[in-house]
Amino acid sequence: MTAARMKLVLASSNAGKLVELRDLLGDARIELHAQSEFGVEDAEETGLTFVENALLKARHAARATGLPALGDDSGLCVDALDGAPGLYSARYAGGHGDSAANIAKLLAALRDVPEAARTARFVCVLAVLRHAEDPQPLIAEGVWEGRILDAPRGRGGFGYDPVFFDPARAMGAAELDAALKHRISHRGIALARLRDALLAAIRRS
């Protein structure tokens, strides 16, 4: 028996996330649709943790569409900045989602910080709600350890990738091909952890 295809709404307006999560899902049973296809505007990110914001986003999209929704709240936590920009990564330089301005501000803040002290990690929390009132969300976190470069490197990825260095592969995040980023990234790890529960939830629905 062929399982029915299931529509899942991505509660995000970040095109980079959509590309990565579609690739990562790579499952014929799940169609991942951008919330913009349904005219859903961004949720207000008023949470104080990645978990809260991932849930807020998913609930907002599930309520607006009547479909199951996936929220992704992610960010870059830099040790020398006490974890900033963290939850506020997208808004670090003021405007929303201006990667060039965010990167410039980050490099300026770390100008005098030596390489060994430039440790940082990407964090991604994914939350799936089967409907807006779902009391039992699926939640998974992934973390990717690295450090902040002193100048941008590479052309791939999105967001802060050009200034994130993976010491284990001795490559910048924006220098990795997509398949390798998927295997090791915060988002790839979070999705791998969520995947079985997501497919099981789909089979039940």
Ligand SMILES: O=c1nc[nH]c2c1ncn2[C@H]1C[C@H](O)[C@@H](COP(=O)(O)OP(=O)(O)OP(=O)(O)O)O1
């Ligand atoms: O793999 C990544 N490679 C580079 N940068 C990344 C990555 N993953 C998250 N990031 C950055 C982008 C943004 O500055 C912040 C997420 O902020 P976050 O609010 O979750 O996303 P967003 O505002 O871009 O889209 P939305 O809220 O509609 O999902 O962390």
Ligand SMILES: [Mg+2]
């Ligand atoms: Mg956001």
